[in-house]
Amino acid sequence: RKEVEQDPGPFNVPEGATVAFNCTYSNSASQSFFWYRQDCRKEPKLLMSVYSSGNEDGRFTAQLNRASQYISLLIRDSKLSDSATYLCVASTGGFKTIFGAGTRLFVKA
């Protein structure tokens, strides 16, 4: 079983749609969680941290369910510029920072 598992997609959605990505992690000792965004042939960039209480940043909402070892990212009102690969990350700190393989999103006009 992969340590961090994501649906690879691709997700093809029209502009304005709401899209949700899910991610599961296997290490119950994981304490920190993040979503990164990676554009084609570019480096990953931090999108948002994920807190136990859930957090929102504009059109983006992240949720964490520790009991199910599950993280989600919701994007509302999708824009063309949201097209990218979204990477889920679980970390116990230091060496044990594990990236998922990513979920590709295509937003079309």
Add this chain to the structure above:
Amino acid sequence: ETGVTQTPRHLVMGMTNKKSLKCEQHLGHNAMYWYKQSAKKPLELMFVYSLEERVENNSVPSRFSPECPNSSHLFLHLHTLQPEDSALYLCASSPRTYDQYEQYFGPGTRLTVT
């Protein structure tokens, strides 16, 4: 953005060559990382340095040799590589290692081994 820079951006080398990748962070961070990203695979952590001391080596072949002369600079020395080592090599930094802070990535070096 110039928080984390990497040179060169592209590198083509033969299997018998020796080359080095350079990373520099301008963020005042204490930890630096090397990752390998191959096509359709997750990022693979290679090395972690915290306060210039190597804290982890993820079973990386000895043909990859890291060096961290100070907290702002990180090198990856390459020698006798194999074609399967062709990948994007990403450097990242974070404020501290064990407090699980988010990482900031450089633009990467796209390496092709012929």
